[in-house]
Amino acid sequence: MGDYMDENIDYLQEDVADFITLNSRDGKIVTLEEIETFINNEEKDPTDVTEILESIKSELDLKTIDDSEGNTFYYSGNEMTDKYAGIIIRVKNKDILKLIGDTVREESRRYPRPTYVTMFNLPPYNLTEGELEDMLAELSIDSEYRDLKFTHASNGTVFVYSNKHMSKGYADYLAEWIEVGQDENP
Amino acid sequence: MAVSYGWAGKILRVNLSNGRITTEDTNKYKDYIGGMGIGYKVLFDEVPVGTHPHDANNKIVFGTGPLTGSGAPCSSRTNVTSLFPTNPKHMVADSHMGGNFAASMKYAGYDAIIVEGKARGPVWLRIEDDKVSIEDASKMWGQGIYNTTALVASEMGKEASIAAIGQAGENLVNLSVIMNGYSHSAGGHGSILGAKKLKAIGIIGTGSLKIAGKAKDLLDTNSYMLKELIGANNNHVVPSTPQPWAEFDSKGSRWTAQKGLYWGAAEPPVETGEIPPGDITTVGLRTQKGVKDLGPVAEKYTKRMGGCQSCPIRCFSQLEIPQLEKFGVSRFVSNTCMGYSAPNGVMIKGTVDQFEKDDGTFISKTLGSQLADDYGVWCNYGMLGREFKYIYESGKLKEVLSEEEYNSIPFELLEAGDPAFLKDFYRRITFKEGEFSHLGDGTYWIAQRWDLGDDFWHGKAQKIWSPLGYPVHHSNESGAQVGALISCMFNRDSQSHTHQNLIQSGLPADILREVSAEIWGSEEAFDFPAKYTPMNEYKAKFAKWSIIRNVLHDSLTVCNWMWPMMVSPVKARNYRGDTALESKYMSLVTGENYTEESLDLAAERVFTLHRALTVKQMGTLDMRNEHDVIMDWVYDMDPEMEPFTEGTVKMEREDMQTALTMFYEEMGWDKKTGAPTKDTLNRLGLDFAARELESMNLLP
Numbered sequence: 001m002g003d004y005m006d007e008n009i010d011y012l013q014e015d016v017a018d019f020i021t022l023n024s025r026d027g028k029i030v031t032l033e034e035i036e037t038f039i040n041n042e043e044k045d046p047t048d049v050t051e052i053l054e055s056i057k058s059e060l061d062l063k064t065i066d067d068s069e070g071n072t073f074y075y076s077g078n079e080m081t082d083k084y085a086g087i088i089i090r091v092k093n094k095d096i097l098k099l100i101g102d103t104v105r106e107e108s109r110r111y112p113r114p115t116y117v118t119m120f121n122l123p124p125y126n127l128t129e130g131e132l133e134d135m136l137a138e139l140s141i142d143s144e145y146r147d148l149k150f151t152h153a154s155n156g157t158v159f160v161y162s163n164k165h166m167s168k169g170y171a172d173y174l175a176e177w178i179e180v181g182q183d184e185n186p
Numbered sequence: 187m188a189v190s191y192g193w194a195g196k197i198l199r200v201n202l203s204n205g206r207i208t209t210e211d212t213n214k215y216k217d218y219i220g221g222m223g224i225g226y227k228v229l230f231d232e233v234p235v236g237t238h239p240h241d242a243n244n245k246i247v248f249g250t251g252p253l254t255g256s257g258a259p260c261s262s263r264t265n266v267t268s269l270f271p272t273n274p275k276h277m278v279a280d281s282h283m284g285g286n287f288a289a290s291m292k293y294a295g296y297d298a299i300i301v302e303g304k305a306r307g308p309v310w311l312r313i314e315d316d317k318v319s320i321e322d323a324s325k326m327w328g329q330g331i332y333n334t335t336a337l338v339a340s341e342m343g344k345e346a347s348i349a350a351i352g353q354a355g356e357n358l359v360n361l362s363v364i365m366n367g368y369s370h371s372a373g374g375h376g377s378i379l380g381a382k383k384l385k386a387i388g389i390i391g392t393g394s395l396k397i398a399g400k401a402k403d404l405l406d407t408n409s410y411m412l413k414e415l416i417g418a419n420n421n422h423v424v425p426s427t428p429q430p431w432a433e434f435d436s437k438g439s440r441w442t443a444q445k446g447l448y449w450g451a452a453e454p455p456v457e458t459g460e461i462p463p464g465d466i467t468t469v470g471l472r473t474q475k476g477v478k479d480l481g482p483v484a485e486k487y488t489k490r491m492g493g494c495q496s497c498p499i500r501c502f503s504q505l506e507i508p509q510l511e512k513f514g515v516s517r518f519v520s521n522t523c524m525g526y527s528a529p530n531g532v533m534i535k536g537t538v539d540q541f542e543k544d545d546g547t548f549i550s551k552t553l554g555s556q557l558a559d560d561y562g563v564w565c566n567y568g569m570l571g572r573e574f575k576y577i578y579e580s581g582k583l584k585e586v587l588s589e590e591e592y593n594s595i596p597f598e599l600l601e602a603g604d605p606a607f608l609k610d611f612y613r614r615i616t617f618k619e620g621e622f623s624h625l626g627d628g629t630y631w632i633a634q635r636w637d638l639g640d641d642f643w644h645g646k647a648q649k650i651w652s653p654l655g656y657p658v659h660h661s662n663e664s665g666a667q668v669g670a671l672i673s674c675m676f677n678r679d680s681q682s683h684t685h686q687n688l689i690q691s692g693l694p695a696d697i698l699r700e701v702s703a704e705i706w707g708s709e710e711a712f713d714f715p716a717k718y719t720p721m722n723e724y725k726a727k728f729a730k731w732s733i734i735r736n737v738l739h740d741s742l743t744v745c746n747w748m749w750p751m752m753v754s755p756v757k758a759r760n761y762r763g764d765t766a767l768e769s770k771y772m773s774l775v776t777g778e779n780y781t782e783e784s785l786d787l788a789a790e791r792v793f794t795l796h797r798a799l800t801v802k803q804m805g806t807l808d809m810r811n812e813h814d815v816i817m818d819w820v821y822d823m824d825p826e827m828e829p830f831t832e833g834t835v836k837m838e839r840e841d842m843q844t845a846l847t848m849f850y851e852e853m854g855w856d857k858k859t860g861a862p863t864k865d866t867l868n869r870l871g872l873d874f875a876a877r878e879l880e881s882m883n884l885l886p
Binding site: 024025027079080081083084123171173178183184 | 427658694832
């Protein structure tokens with residue numbers, strides 16, 4: 001009987017590991033409740049979830065991240081970067097304006113490159129076109145973000161950059177290079 | 187050759203004048219590795235200075251190397267070496283093609299094929315292992331590349347690897363290609379085969395390549411490369427969109443795989459999905475090149491990605507577009523990069539929608555690709571369209587064509603954005619119809635013929651890099667002086683992707699600067715894009731290394747559009763690549779002890795031989811002022827901006843002379859002239875070149 005229970009727990013660990021892994025690979029972070037629901041839906045025997053999570057922590061490089069309401073989310077570091085999880089949380093926290101500002105500043109500083117605004121329509125940002133439009137409008141009037149400026153390439157693609165980290169001329173050049181120049185010089 | 191691990195051991199020599207077919211030992215070329223190295227040595231030794239590319243005395247060398255066909259990833263490149271018709275002095279140059287041809291050469295038992303002489307009438311070369319014959323090509327002559335390939339296949343069977351020329355090559359159009367596998371083309375050498383009346387080469391190789399090491403070690407090395415080092419096409423190592431697994435992304439990356447992106451015309455459609463590093467079976471899904479090259483409309487027409495033998499990357503999109511039949515061409519298209527964009531460059535007024543929304547450019551690219559490939563017309567890396575734009579918009583075309591000829595060209599289609607214009611355009615060039623067709627002569631020759639002046643040569647829009655008549659190709663816009671130096675060193679557009687692959691890898695600049703410091707000694711080797719600094723010694727090292735690795739790859743032969751592995755997509759490696767991987771493969775395949783240093787030295791030998799041959803062919807020592815020259819627009823662009831300010835890739839004249847001096851020093855060439863010194867030639871084992879140049883009074 002003991003062996004049977006141990007085997008069951010092994011299977012359960014494997015299933016929970018797969019659940020977190022697949023969600024992370026799919027760009028999702030999960031709560032403890034979601035993990036418990038998964039276990040219940042699988043009609044597994046009740047068990048201590050935290051114990052299972054502890055047992056798979058190393059294998060998954062299991063990580064947690066909290067939202068502003070104190071909810072804890074789990075993801076596998078093998079499948080998802082901390083950066084990606086951080087963006088998901090900031091979207092959950094509705095910290096969008098600052099998220100855009102920070103992202104643009106970081107890209108202007110580090111790559112360096114201006115950021116194409118439609119990136120914020122893609123996962124994990126997932127802004128609708130209307131939301132993005134509103135955010136960009138807000139960005140352009142909010143004094144906190146007065147370093148963020150817009151430019152566009154000749155194909156119409158709009159970019160935003162931080163003039164703390166690059167001049168207008170530089171942003172203009174890079175926007176055109178990203179959208180047009182690279183394709184003309186394959 | 188006593189032991190032939192890696193190398194097939196034989197070189198096939200075919201003399202079309204007397205029909206003599208012989209083989210010789212590869213061993214005498216071993217110091218030059220293979221491919222490009224064999225090509226330069228043959229041209230240096232055997233082709234007299236002053237030979238016209240279309241003379242019987244010119245030779246053409248199809249070269250492979252010890253890694254070709256070995257199973258090493260990205261290793262089926264054919265290096266083609268001969269005199270170059272578009273070059274004003276017809277100097278030596280290389281063209282390259284992927285596909286299966288190179289591997290088939292090796293399996294048939296040949297490291298290289300040297301074709302010399304000139305046949306009396308049209309012939310094709312049939313190679314089935316050691317059975318080689320010159321066959322009558324009367325029925326093929328006049329056919330396009332597609333039909334020619336089919337005709338050879340009908341004789342040899344579908345397993346044959348076939349390289350052919352189209353009517354452009356037959357008609358001695360300078361801008362013509364040799365193509366194998368329907369879409370893998372070597373640009374600029376088609377007319378050499380045309381002049382020799384050699385329509386095609388078909389190869390069946392049923393042999394195998396001997397590998398010195400254990401098969402398991404080779405497979406393990408492949409696995410290591412595919413799991414930890416390789417990215418997508420051009421070794422871009424980050425995806426083009428934000429993805430959970432990826433710390434970095436870059437919109438311009440060719441790692442286009444993402445959720446919801448498909449090979450839409452596959453049955454059933456194949457979703458690329460997200461393809462993180464680690465799984466060697468999915469590397470081929472990373473690059474959805476149809477969408478990358480042709481836009482979103484291409485997705486639903488994409489059957490699959492194709493590519494070369496032993497290459498996991500698959501950078502050729504293969505599409506089925508039924509609408510193309512309305513233009514009288516096949517519905518099946520396969521191509522990549524410039525093969526698509528160059529024909530679209532001819533449509534200088536744009537292309538309007540043809541069959542659905544936003545398909546104008548898509549149709550002009552795919553239709554143009556079909557036409558250019560079947561006729562076998564080359565674009566001189568995009569120059570053809572820019573030249574046409576210049577002569578059309580400047581009024582020069584009206585001036586140099588008769589009224590009758592001018593009025594016969596359907597410019598109304600061009601003005602209306604109708605890609606049917608391309609049919610007329612390519613036909614005239616291919617069949618040398620009228621004065622217009624001289625567009626196919628190449629940049630230098632049309633400038634001479636039509637008296638095109640400074641505004642043509644030095645205008646930014648034309649993007650002409652050199653007075654030798656070739657354009658930018660990852661030049662000043664790619665790594666400042668590094669790209670500029672690289673673009674000065676060959677006799678055609680530089681085809682070095684080493685520096686470009688690093689710069690465009692998609693990683694942030696701080697990582698690329700660290701990698702640069704590790705390889706070339708200082709972060710100063712790497713400039714932020716369009717944020718340039720004055721020349722320094724580390725950039726000279728970067729430029730030399732880039733060329734040397736490019737030459738190495740074209741000699742081994744592996745694909746310089748992927749190699750070397752400078753960076754990696756794997757965070758656990760801190761994104762570091764492995765620049766010793768070529769030597770690991772070489773040691774494994776040949777059983778001899780190769781190091782990075784020994785291979786780089788061999789490649790330096792090959793490149794210096796190229797330089798010596800250039801000096802010999804130009805008849806001057808003064809490479810600095812007669813060869814390594816850049817058109818004025820590179821220095822005069824953006825007049826409101828100074829060089830070395832953010833946002834411009836403008837170069838500075840004096841700084842560029844400093845760059846040349848530093849580069850010459852790195853190479854051991856004469857600082858004043860840029861010609862190889864006797865000491866350097868001797869150090870590299872090129873004593874024979876030193877002696878010959880000395881006899882011609884061409885040693886510094």
